[in-house]
Amino acid sequence: MKSRIEIGVLYSRSGSYGLVANACHAGTMHAISDINADPTRGIELVAIERDPGGNIDRYAPLCEEILRQSKARHVVGAVTSWSRKEVIPVLEKAGAALWYACPYEGFEANEHVVYMHACPNQHLVPLLAHVVPRFGADGFLLGSNYIWGWETNRVARDLIADAGGKALGERYLPIGETDVSRLIDEIRVTKPSFVLNNLIGTSSYAFFAAYSELARTDPHFGSERCPILSCNLTEAELPAIGEAGRGHLSVGPYFRDGSSATSDTPASSFEASAYASVMVLAKVLSANPGAGFAELSTAFAGASFATPFGNIAVDPRTQHATLPVEIGRISGLGFERVSHIERVAPDPYLSRYDRTKTFGRQRLKVVS
Amino acid sequence: MSRVSHIPNLGGARAFVLHRPHATVSAIARQLAAIGLQVVDCWPELPAEALAADFVFFDVDLGFDQQFPWPRGAAPMPTIALIGSEAPGRIEWALSHKADAQLLKPVGNAGVYSALLIARQSFAARRRLADEVAALQSRVAERQTIVRAVTALSGQGFDDERAYAQLRSLAMNWQVSLEEAARRVVAMTEKEGGVDQSHRA
Numbered sequence: 001m002k003s004r005i006e007i008g009v010l011y012s013r014s015g016s017y018g019l020v021a022n023a024c025h026a027g028t029m030h031a032i033s034d035i036n037a038d039p040t041r042g043i044e045l046v047a048i049e050r051d052p053g054g055n056i057d058r059y060a061p062l063c064e065e066i067l068r069q070s071k072a073r074h075v076v077g078a079v080t081s082w083s084r085k086e087v088i089p090v091l092e093k094a095g096a097a098l099w100y101a102c103p104y105e106g107f108e109a110n111e112h113v114v115y116m117h118a119c120p121n122q123h124l125v126p127l128l129a130h131v132v133p134r135f136g137a138d139g140f141l142l143g144s145n146y147i148w149g150w151e152t153n154r155v156a157r158d159l160i161a162d163a164g165g166k167a168l169g170e171r172y173l174p175i176g177e178t179d180v181s182r183l184i185d186e187i188r189v190t191k192p193s194f195v196l197n198n199l200i201g202t203s204s205y206a207f208f209a210a211y212s213e214l215a216r217t218d219p220h221f222g223s224e225r226c227p228i229l230s231c232n233l234t235e236a237e238l239p240a241i242g243e244a245g246r247g248h249l250s251v252g253p254y255f256r257d258g259s260s261a262t263s264d265t266p267a268s269s270f271e272a273s274a275y276a277s278v279m280v281l282a283k284v285l286s287a288n289p290g291a292g293f294a295e296l297s298t299a300f301a302g303a304s305f306a307t308p309f310g311n312i313a314v315d316p317r318t319q320h321a322t323l324p325v326e327i328g329r330i331s332g333l334g335f336e337r338v339s340h341i342e343r344v345a346p347d348p349y350l351s352r353y354d355r356t357k358t359f360g361r362q363r364l365k366v367v368s
Numbered sequence: 369m370s371r372v373s374h375i376p377n378l379g380g381a382r383a384f385v386l387h388r389p390h391a392t393v394s395a396i397a398r399q400l401a402a403i404g405l406q407v408v409d410c411w412p413e414l415p416a417e418a419l420a421a422d423f424v425f426f427d428v429d430l431g432f433d434q435q436f437p438w439p440r441g442a443a444p445m446p447t448i449a450l451i452g453s454e455a456p457g458r459i460e461w462a463l464s465h466k467a468d469a470q471l472l473k474p475v476g477n478a479g480v481y482s483a484l485l486i487a488r489q490s491f492a493a494r495r496r497l498a499d500e501v502a503a504l505q506s507r508v509a510e511r512q513t514i515v516r517a518v519t520a521l522s523g524q525g526f527d528d529e530r531a532y533a534q535l536r537s538l539a540m541n542w543q544v545s546l547e548e549a550a551r552r553v554v555a556m557t558e559k560e561g562g563v564d565q566s567h568r569a
Binding site for chain 1: 374375377378379380399401403404405476477
């Protein structure tokens with residue numbers, strides 16, 4: 001007889017970043033059904049779902065509702081950092097844990113959160129280390145107007161300066177805004193070596209479309225000369241971008257390898273990360289069905305978890321996953337692999353960042 | 369102008385936490401370890417190794433001057449006060465130790481990272497200011513030397529104004545500060561009874 005354990009699922013399946021949330025939701029549900037179908041597992045997971053509908057003010061009350069109305073002590077959910085930060089006080093009050101399956105800007109290690117997607121040393125740092133020697137160090141920085149864009153671009157400014165380049169501009173749009181004409185005008189004038197795109201959802205899709213129009217009139221902006229770089233773009237959103245995405249770059253712990261894929265292969269890193277979250281949680285709960293947030297760090301110590309990212313560890317000190325780092329180039333509805341690092345330990349505070357290792361020694365400038 | 373990286377590189381830094389064994393210490397230690405610092409907790413005294421620490425967290429509720437291997441308010445690194453009771457006497461004591469940042473107890477899941485960055489920056493600013501004040505003070509203390517140098521030079525037939533201009537031009541030629549040039553002039557006067565103009569470059 002399997003013991004039934006309720007877990008919360010908190011994703012906004014509608015709204016401007018619905019594609020990402022749906023990918024996470026699919027991964028979560030897929031993993032739950034795999035666990036439940038596995039006779040060797042002693043547990044059955046029951047999803048307690050709530051959908052904030054993309055409304056930031058609904059996250060905290062709905063998370064509270066899950067924790068109050070069910071026995072769930074673990075919630076898989078939240079896409080934006082803003083929503084993650086909204087639910088943290090609720091988790092702290094109720095003694096619950098959030099399994100967070102999206103890349104984020106780092107500088108957080110809350111014991112009520114397990115960070116299962118990339119932090120900056122697993123996305124932005126390796127991406128710029130790859131791009132700067134090939135395209136140049138001068139970047140134009142874009143973001144949606146909330147913490148992901150602000151903080152990722154702040155780190156990017158420092159990295160660009162360390163690489164000897166300049167941030168030629170930094171612009172933000174409200175979440176959901178699709179008028180990107182001003183950004184395009186500024187990028188046309190400043191002619192950067194790359195554009196770092198921290199826009200999310202519909203703003204990001206509108207930007208890709210407008211940028212590909214720009215490339216048609218000015219060859220400088222072709223993806224082979226001045227690529228758009230993203231740290232959170234996956235297959236989940238490529239249908240909304242279409243041909244405008246071709247040749248541009250993204251980084252993540254996983255891109256779907258079409259050549260060896262089966263119907264069980266996750267379609268994107270969001271799906272893979274949500275799937276991995278439930279798998280890691282299930283292993284912890286199988287060993288100790290009553291495990292709450294306070295038991296997590298002990299459960300992670302020395303443990304290895306089978307996930308779509310391979311066998312991974314979760315750092316007990318920061319509760320961030322060790323992940324592969326892959327850079328992919330958009331090709332149709334998928335990514336071609338540009339580079340791959342098997343495993344990168346998380347460094348959410350960039351405490352081990354080394355500018356020389358990342359960008360090599362800078363050439364000496366002539367001082368007149 | 370050289371540029372300093374803004375990515376706060378705290379990896380491997382050492383923090384001492386001066387607090388009796390308590391949940392507060394484990395909460396702070398957990399956050400420090402997650403950020404990448406090495407943590408040493410101690411009570412009731414800071415050991416001598418603490419002099420080489422990068423940060424010191426100290427308890428305000430039960431703290432006293434003799435715990436520190438430095439005079440009150442003269443910590444050679446950024447310090448963070450751990451305040452539980454907000455009794456005015458305790459806050460006054462924390463202020464006398466010139467804490468660079470503070471954390472309110474009980475310490476939860478956050479707060480240590482901002483305390484580290486704030487403490488580091490305000491300590492650096494305080495030290496810069498102290499260095500500047502010390503430099504200015506030493507220059508003020510040299511006023512008498514300048515007067516003596518000008519007097520010595522005017523003894524060679526210059527009026528005061530020209531003697532001062534002469535001192536400035538010596539300082540420029542020797543590529544030293546006015547005060548340093550004055551010291552040399554005074555030393556030469558004392559040794560040789562006059563300024564050897566061949567020292568002019």
